[in-house]
Amino acid sequence: MENKSGTTGIDLICIIVNFGMGSKVLKTAKSLGIHGGTLTLAKGTANHRIWDYLGLSDIRKEVLYMVAGRETAYRALDRLDEEYKFHKPNHGIAFTTSVYETVGTSGCKSEAMNSERGEDEMMYQVITIIVDKGKAEDVITAAGKAGSKGGTIMNARGSGIHETSRVFAMDIEPEKEIVLILSEQDSTEAIVSAINKDIGIDSPGKGIIYIQDVNKTYGVYK
């Protein structure tokens, strides 16, 4: 478990909260020594079969990314957890992953900590899936079958090597969706292969998946 990425001591904090809360969390985080953050809009889902089928289970979310030295990050997160009560249901989730290097932010010097990664007993991983627009729901359904508890969808656009094209006078880039799924380490493999089976990520042009280790989580239900 002594991973190489854990040595630099810089963490990426990712906080997913209900729409409208993002700016408040960011403001509080700044007062706790974090130098800045980036917000995007997202859509969250949680398991609920009938509502989900009718599209009524989507909730608007905001995702906040912040980079900070590990010690600052953990301290800030503890305080944020107190203030925004991530541990209660529907109050959002937060997790951190290790960052290899940052450029452009002087604020977060490496703060190596003695304690090893994962004070949590349970190890979590974050699975990021990037697929063509419209496929995200299928990804979440597939993941749900393998035991995932929900996911967050962000709209994006981007293209692989063959995809940019031009119609009329506009350069277009295909729309994508990014899905974030937090999973326990034991079930990650199952979730990824379930998604792979349903979407066929293996074949070219269907999307990509990557998995990151998570250092700390708040608000994930066991």
Next chain:
Amino acid sequence: MSVFYEKFKEVLFSVLPITIIVLILNFTLTPLELPLLIRFLIGVIFIVFGLTIFLVGVDLGITPIGNHMGGTLAKTNRIWIVAVVGLILGFFVSVAEPDLHILAAQVDAVSSGLISKGSIVVVVSIGISVLLAIGLGRIVYNFPLYRILTIIYFIIFVLACFTSREFLAISFDASGATTGALTVPFILSLAIGVSKLKKDSKASEKDSFGLVAIASTGAILAVMLMSILSKTDKITGSLETAETSDTITTAFVHEFIKIGPEIVIALLPILILFIIFQRISFKLSKREVSRIIFGILLTLIGLVIFLVGVNAGFMDVGSVVGFKIASNSNKLYVIIVGFILGVVTILAEPAVYVLTHQIEEVTSGYVKRSVVMLTLTIGVGIAVALSVIRILIPELQLWQYLLPGYLISIALSYVVPKLFVGIAFDSGGVASGPMTATFILAYTQGAAEAVEGANVLIDGFGVIAMVAMTPLIALQLLGLIFKLNSKKGGLESNGK
């Protein structure tokens, strides 16, 4: 269920202000009779639930259809397909718009049948469809919005010189009336569907808006041309005022019978076009289709409940309040109450809701919904106040408001961030929806009735035109503030 809950909360907070204001008026300036008050309160409940269901339905049904159609159209990369489909979409969507039929019936009445209802519906729809196709073409060819608006409004200005003042009011009203609660979300999402393909995310952001604005000028042009060509320049007939003798239940049942079929017809073209597109090119999954159908169903139910609430609960209250306050000796009250009513009414306007959400979505929260709302409410408040002043002072004419207003709007469009040009001109059409068309219009007509020398008919028309114009200035000024305030190179740097 959380989606309903979330929307319900938002809707509740946007309908509460108008409820409170009317209740305050009831206990101070204008006591209402009990049955009327009860009708109003039932109307409020209808509006809250109707609007909630409608908005969820739009999110699930109308918006995805528009987005898919826009994207599919652009990807064909053939201008004739974009043009033809644009024409067909524009024509059928506006032919089915209930607001247009109401306006056409009024014009039919006031022109003593010289301009028949059928002909005006067809001509306005053609106008809108042509301009919609042009608007789509603009997006795909990256033609700047402010330039095309300058051209269109210049043509309108020239035509306006040949149009009588009655028809001037009607034509500008038409632009507001035709972009109703259904057309706006659909056209908005169509534009977003096309422009979000763009690689340049700034262009994609600003070109998401402006299509509603362009399409709605089609109505102005069409009515002006009609009045010039048919040489009708005098308003001869008169409007019958609606009877108010209904009891509480019959009022609601009556409205329901009237509105239900109207909305079914209004939704049909969108549904049929969706089915055709689905067969030919969408090929969406079964789940997505069932969601969209479910969304359309919600849209239908929600809109019917909402409109029944507005028409049965709000209309009469508006005219009674207007009449009573204007009968009051102090004329200042009419203006102040007009301003306040304008502010609170616009909060409950469905299309405003959809637009502000889209703005937030497209700009990833950079332009906040609440800020746009606030600016819009002030703009509309001023519009209503100005309209009331026009009723009180007969010498003031509509063009004396509209001409400087539009000149300022066009001038501003050259300096403010281009994103806000689109937002502002779109919100002009959006602000004048069913709530304004009933409540505010009823208020001003009620006031006109009580003021000597005011013509209910002539002064009644033109209010919607005002409500459609002031947001152009208000929101562009907001854009200017955004530009001045953000020191870092943000949205404002898109100088082209």
